Amino acid sequence: MPEARYRDALNRALGDAMAADPSVVLLGQDVGAFGGPFGVTRGLLSRFGDTRVRDTPISEAAIVGAAVGAAMSGLRPVVEIMFMDFVTLAMDAIVNQAAKARFMFGGAASVPMVVRLPHGGGLSAGPQHSQCLEAWFAHVPGLKVVCPATVEDSYVLLRAAIEDPDPVIFIENKALYSERGELPDHPVCAGIGHAVVHRPGRDVTVVTYGASVARAVTAAESLAAEGIEVEIVDLRSLQPWDEATVLASVARTHRLVVFHEAVESFGPGAEIAARVADAGFDELDARIVRVAAPFSPPPFAPALDQAFLPGPAQLIAGVRRVLE
Amino acid sequence: MPEARYRDALNRALGDAMAADPSVVLLGQDVGAFGGPFGVTRGLLSRFGDTRVRDTPISEAAIVGAAVGAAMSGLRPVVEIMFMDFVTLAMDAIVNQAAKARFMFGGAASVPMVVRLPHGGGLSAGPQHSQCLEAWFAHVPGLKVVCPATVEDSYVLLRAAIEDPDPVIFIENKALYSERGELPDHPVCAGIGHAVVHRPGRDVTVVTYGASVARAVTAAESLAAEGIEVEIVDLRSLQPWDEATVLASVARTHRLVVFHEAVESFGPGAEIAARVADAGFDELDARIVRVAAPFSPPPFAPALDQAFLPGPAQLIAGVRRVLE
C-alpha cells in the first residue's frame, strides 16, 4: 500500500473535503501562505484561494466563536488552534455555544465545525505547549472527540469530522506529524464512534488511542516474546466511545489496562475504567489498571519529559500488574 | 449550635480572612456596592474599602489573569466568577498560568489565589447558567478543587482555600445559598483533602460531594426504612481527594455508588470508580455504579430540569443495582 506522512494524510483530507464541498473553509494562524505551523495546510491557499483559507490573527476566542456563527450560516469551518494548550482561550465558544446549540435551540440548529487541536509531548515544548486535555471535551455533551492513531485514520476520521453535522474536536499528536504509515488511494470513510482491535491478543486488553497506540504495539511485541498476548483496542473516538468493542474484548481477556498520554487523575481513562467496572464487572478477573502521565504539568527538559511521557516500559509494568 | 445560611457562612469566612490578613482582596462583578449577585460579599465593601473589594468589569479572562499576577506579587486574591459556566472565559489564566507557576518556575513561585465558582442546577437557569464543570479542574495538576456540602464546611473550607499557598477552585452550589445549617461560633479549620463519613452505614458506600450530599441523605433515610444502611462519604475536596477514606469505607461495605450532579460521562465520579476498581478491586462484591446527570446540557424548563438533576430517586435505583 502507498505510504504517507500523517501531516500529508491530514492535508489530503482537507483538500479532498474542500474540493468536494465549497462550504468547507479553513481558519487558523499561519494556515495560509505559510502552509500551517506543522505543514498540515500546505498548498491549500493556492488551490482554494484566500476567501476559503484564512490566515487569522492571534484571536482564538473570536476565531472559534466565528466558526460557530459561520457553521450556523451555511459554512463548514475547520479551525486550527496551533497547540491544544491554547484552546483554553476558546472554551466559551466550544462549550457554551457550539456544543449546546442544537440541544438549546430545540434541535433546529446544527453546528458542523471542526476544531483541530495538536496535543502531546516528547518534543521538549514545555508546560504550555504539550498538554493532552481531551478529557475536558469528552465531558461536554454535544461535542464529539476524535483522535486518530494511524495515517489512514488521520485521513478517514478528518473527513468524517468535516462531514459530521455536529461540532467535532479533532486531536492530532504532534509527535506523529512526520511519521509514515500506509494510506490507501481510496480510504473507506466511516462515521465517528467505532473502535478497532488494532492487535488481537487473548491475555490482556489494552484500551488506548492516538500516539499511544504505537507505543502499545511496542510493549505488546516485547510481552509477546514472553508469551503474553495483549489485545490492543484503538478507541479512535473518545466521545462517543465504542463501549461494545471494549466490553467484547474484556469478555475475551478478562483483564483491562487503559493507556494514554494525558495525566491519569480525572483523565479519559477513568471513564473507560469506570464503565467496565460497571457494565463489565462480571468479566473482570483482576483490578483495572491505568497507565498514563503522572499528575504534573508537562516538563521541558528531555530528562524530565522522558520520565513524564508514558511509554512501553510503563505499559509493560501496568500489564504485569493485572496479571499478578 | 447556632444556625446560618450557606451564603452567610461564606460571607463570614471572607470577612474573617480579610480581617486576619490584609493581603486578602476580593475581585468580581457586583461584589462591592451590591454585595454580590448571590449576596455572598454583602457588607465587605463598607468594612474593608474599595481598595480591597473591587467591582470589576465583565472581563473574566483579565480578572483571573490579574489575580495570578497579584498573587505572585504579595496579595491573596479571591475572585468570584458569577456562574461557573463563565469560567470558560478564564481557563487560560487558571490552567496555563496559575496551576503551572509553581512547578514551571522551579518551585520558587506560589500563586495563593481562590476562584469561587457557583455551579449547579434546579433553578431553571438554563444551559449556560447551570453546569458542573469541576472534573476539568480536578484534571489539572497544580490546582486544588474544593466543594463544601454543609454550612460549616462552607466556612471552614473557604478559610482553608484562602490560606492555601496554591490556587484553589472553590465550588459553591447555587441551590444551597439560602439553605440553613449549623455553624459553630468557632469552626475548627483544617487543610484541604480530607473526606468525612457524613453518615455511617454497613451495606453500600455512596461517595458524593456538594449539594448531592443532602440528596444522598434523603435517599439513605428512605433506604434505611427497608433495612438498607448506606454509608455516605462526603469528599469535600476533589483534588486532592481522600482515597484512604473512600477505600476504608468500601472495605467495610464492599459496594460502591458514586453520586454527583455533573454529567456522568468523563465526570468526576469516573476517577473515584476507576481508582476503586484498581486499588479496591479485591474488596468489591459488585459492579461500581455511578449516579449522575445524563449526557445533556442542563435544560431550562422545570419539567426537564427535574428529570436532568440526579436526586434521591435516581440514587436509590443506583443503590439497588449494586445490591442485586
Next chain:
Amino acid sequence: MNRGQKRVESRPADASPAAADMLGLYERMYTIRTSELRLANLFADGAAPGFLHLSVGQEAVPVGVSAALEACDTVASNHRGHGHVIARGLELDRFFLEIMGKAQGYCRGRGGSMHIADMSVGMLGANGIVGGGVPIALGSALAHQVRGNGAIAVAYFGDGALAEGALHESLNLAALWKLPLLLVCENNGWSEFSPTSAQFAAHVVDLAGAFGIGARSLDGNDVVAVAEAARSFAGELRAGQGPRLLECVTRRIRGHFEGDAQKYRPDLAAASLDTDDPLSRLSARLLGSGVQAAAIEAIERRVAAAVEAAVEAARCGEAPTFAAALADVYSPVPTHA
C-alpha cells in the same frame, strides 16, 4: 424582503407613506412592550421560570435596526433579547411557549428567555454569555462574505459587554476582513447592578474608530433615527465597505432581571417611562404628523389581543419530555456510518 416594512402592509389607507412606516414601527415596538409587561406578570405569578431580562424602554433599538434588515440577514442577540427576536419577526406563540417552558416553544423548553432562536429566519439566538453573540455574528458575516449572498449580520450587545475581550477581537477581525457586520451597542448605562461608567474607560465610538470602523452614537429611544442610521449603515455594509457600529443610547427602566428591586439605583427617578418612553415619543410624533389617535388605538388593541392569544396558547402548551431533549444533544447519525 424588509421585515420592518412587512408589517406596514396592514397600514390604514388614510396615512401618508412615512406615517405608515412609523405606524409599522409603532406596532412592532408596542408588541415588544406588551409582551414584556405580560411576561412580568407571568413571572410574578410563577408561570415564567428562570431569569427574565426585560427591555422595557429600549424597544426602539431593535425595531429601528430591524427596519434595515432583509430576510437573508442574520442576527445574534444577548441575554436581553426579547425585543431583538420579536423585532426580527419571530412568532409570539412560540416565544411565549418557550419562556413558559413548553414543548412547542422555540427551543422546545430547553433554552428559555435567554436562548430564543429561529435559524429559519436568521435569528442565531439570544445568548447567556455576555459578549458571546458578537463572534457568532462575526462568523455569520464571514459566511455571508464567503457565500457572496449580499446579506449582513447584526450583533446586539450591551454597554457592559464592551469589557469582554472577544468583542475587541471581533472588532479587529471585522475591520481586517471588511465583513458585513453591523455592531449595535445598546448603551443603557448599566451592567447588572453597577453603572457601566465604572466598568469601561473608553467610548465605544472611539474604540471603533481606532479600528477604522465607521461608527455613530445616537438617541436610541428615537426609533426613526435608529431606523435611518441602520438603513444607511446597512447600505454601506451591503456595498462591501466593511463593518459599522451603532451606539444606541437608551435607558434600562426595569431591574436587571425581574425580581430586582433596584435599590442600588440613584437614577431611578430620572430613568422612567414618564420622562423618556420611545413609544410615547413615537405616538406623539404620529399624532403630530396627522395620524388619528384611533389608528394608533386600533394597533394597540390588535397587539394586545395577539399577545393575550399567545399567552393563552402558551398556557395550553405541553410540558416537554426529557427523552426528546436527550435525543437532540447530537444530530441523527450520518447515513454512511
Next chain:
Amino acid sequence: MNRGQKRVESRPADASPAAADMLGLYERMYTIRTSELRLANLFADGAAPGFLHLSVGQEAVPVGVSAALEACDTVASNHRGHGHVIARGLELDRFFLEIMGKAQGYCRGRGGSMHIADMSVGMLGANGIVGGGVPIALGSALAHQVRGNGAIAVAYFGDGALAEGALHESLNLAALWKLPLLLVCENNGWSEFSPTSAQFAAHVVDLAGAFGIGARSLDGNDVVAVAEAARSFAGELRAGQGPRLLECVTRRIRGHFEGDAQKYRPDLAAASLDTDDPLSRLSARLLGSGVQAAAIEAIERRVAAAVEAAVEAARCGEAPTFAAALADVYSPVPTHA
C-alpha cells in the same frame, strides 16, 4: 535601586557620566546579543532543546526599559523573553542552565526558554501564551497599588499579541483603576510567519488613546530614546497618573524560532543587522561622544568571557530528576492540615 544604572558602576573613569550610562546600556545589550548568538549555536548542536525565540536586533527595548526600573518593580514577559530577563538582571549561569535543561536552572529544567522567571527580582516569567503575561502584569500592578509600595509593573508583548482579547481587557482595567502598569509593545512587524499588518487593523497608540492611556511610539532600536521615554513614563506611573504604553518599533532579524529558514519573508534583505543594529548604533554614538574603542572592546571581551563561563557552567549542570519536579506541583502542605 536602579538596575539599569547598577551595571554602570563598572564604568571606566575617563568617560563622562552620560557616556558611562551609555556604556552600561551597551554592556547589557551586548550581553543579550552574545548570549543569544551562543544559544543559536547550542541549538544547532542539539544542546538547547525545545523552542528558542531569539530577540537578536531587538535588544534596545528591554535594556532601555530596564534602565527605568527599580528593584521593587515587576516584569511579565512573553515567548521572546531572553532580552527581558537578562536586562532585568537575571544571572547568566542559571539562564543557560535552564535553557540547556539542567537541574540548577531558573526553573530547574521544567520551563526552558519560554518560562524563565525569578520571583526574587520581580521577574514574573516569560510566557508561552501570546498575551498571557499582560493580565499578570496588570495584577502585579494592582498588588503594587493595593500595597502602596510605589512600584510599577511592566508588561512586554509583541505586535501579534494586540489581537488577543485579554490584552484589551487589560487596557481597560488598567485605565479604569489607574494602575501603575507600563505596557511595552515590541513591534517587530511579524507574528510568527505572517506580517502583523495582515492581523491587526488598528494602531496601538490609537487603541491606547481610546482608553485615555498615555502612549508613545518610538524607534525601538535607539536604546537611549527608549530609556528616556521609559524613565519619563515610569515617573508618571509612580506619581499615580495611571498606565502608559510605549510602542517600540524594531525588527526581528532571525526566524520566529531557531530552525525557521524565513523563506516567507520578503523583507529579509532590509531587516538585517547591517542596516539597523541597535548595538552598532550605540557604539557609533559612544565613539562619537569621545569614548575610546578600547573601552568598548573591554566590555565586549568581559561579556564574551562571562557568557562563555556561563555556557561552560551550564554544560556541567546536572540533569534534573522527575521526582523533584513532581514534588513541586503543589506547595508543601500547610502546617495545620
